[in-house]
Amino acid sequence: MSSTEEKGVEAIIWRDDHLLLLDQRALPEEEVYLSYHDSGAVASAITDMVVRGAPAIGVAAAYGVVLAARESFKVTPGTWKTTLANQIQVLADARPTAVNLFWALDKMKGVIDKLDPETPPQDALLKIAIEIHESDVAANRTMGEFGADLIAETQDAGRSVMTHCNTGALATGGFGTALGVIRTAFEKGLIDHVHADETRPWFQGARLTAWELMREGIPVSLNVEGAAAHIMKTQDVSWVVVGADRITANGDVANKIGTYNLAVLALHHGVRFMVVAPTSTIDMSLEHGDDIPIEERGREEIVNVKGHQIAPEKVEVFNPVFDVTPADLIDVIVTERGVVERPTVEKMKLLMSNDRLH
Incomplete structure (x- = not known):
């Protein structure tokens, strides 16, 4: 089945008693939704890249807990919390780098701890999963406004931006982080063009970002990562705008491979560098980027393209x-709580307090 809006897309849908995920591996050729009725299948969907993008992984995992709780109570009504804990661990192990996954699971576990073991847990947990989903969309829209305001301040630097990987509605609960900023800036007439890196080896830029931008009528050109320096030198790029999978206490940012390259190139060419991510992506328990576990995947992703061996x-x-992009290469981190310019430990602590920075 397929269910998309004219100017957007829903990658994650809870319908009746099950979860629907838009299979991002099939895009852009097909828009196919897969149905999930148990948490183990949701964990596999996260590992296998059916759903990807740190915020989207967190949202999908929250719904996975709902499915797991329903099954656990049905099978072991007296000890369902113990059974559920094991299923939550399977979800946690699905991908190691995206901290939103663990943030969402911790939020669900906090609710589980307070539930009566004799009462069916599904309704209470579904309420929290929906809140996580809806709050992500709201946060994205707020970040879109913050980021667009920054682009407005630097309009004289150029009318185009560059982005990496996919950070739109497909990678989040909806609307997007970095792509949400780009959408908002375009709607306000602040930018005219987007340069999208193809993003090997999964081609998220080519398959997903280009697809999202084109369906919304935002002018985009696709380029290989190796063209980034040439584009910054010869085109009117004012900002590189990217997302994040984890941000540490000092402002170091883990993101899709190739992001670090862009930050170095941006510094050399006088292009500003913006990271857009909700505060659920910030992991204050990690001192700096060297502490972030970096996922490594199999060789087949590199030596094959759609089943055709190229190596x-x-x-x-x-x-x-x-x-990991070091904090000293980042001009701004944009979150739903505010903007951190030239991030430091002190500024990140202030952000994570209740005080807004912007």
């Missing part, structure tokens, strides 16, 4: 999925 047999492969 020599038995060639060694190094396939890190993320890299």
Whole structure:
């Protein structure tokens, strides 16, 4: 089945008693929704990249807990919390880098701890999962406004921006983080064009970002990562705008592999660098980026493209999925609580307090 709006897309849908996920592996050729009725299948969907993007993974995992709780209470009504804890751990193990996953699971566990073991838990947990989903969309719209305001302040630097990977409605509960800023800036007439990196090896930029922007009528050109320096040198790029999978206490940012490259190039070319992420992406328990676990995936993703081998047999492969951009290369981190310019430990602590910075 397929259910999309004219100017947007829902990648995560709770319908009646089950979860629907738009299979992002099939885009842009097909818009196919897969149905999930148990948490183990949701965990596999996260690992297998049916759903991806740190905020979207957190939202999907929250709904996965709802499915797990329903099944646990049905099978072991007296000890369902113990059974559920094991199923939550499977969800937690699905992908190691995106901290939103653990944030969402911790929020669900906090509710589970307070529930009466004799009462069916599904309704209470579904309420929280929906709140997580809806709050992510609201946060994205707020970040969109904050980020667009920053772009408005630097309009004389250029009318185009560059982005990396996919950070739109597909990667979040809806609307988008970095792509949400870009959408808002375009709607306000602040930018005319987006340069989208193709994002090897999963081609999220080519398959997903280009698809999202084109369906919304936002002018986009697709480029290989190796063209980024040339584009910054020859085109009117004012900002690089990216998302994040984890941000540490000092403002270091883990994001899709290749982000670090762009930050170095942006500094050299005088292009400003913006990270857009909800505060659920910030992990104050980690001092700096070296503490972030970096997921490595299999060699097949590198040596094959859609089943066609493009590399020599038995060639060694190094396939890190993320890299870490040091805080001193980042101009601003935009969150729903406010904007951190030139992030430091002190500024990140202030952000994570109840006081707004912007």
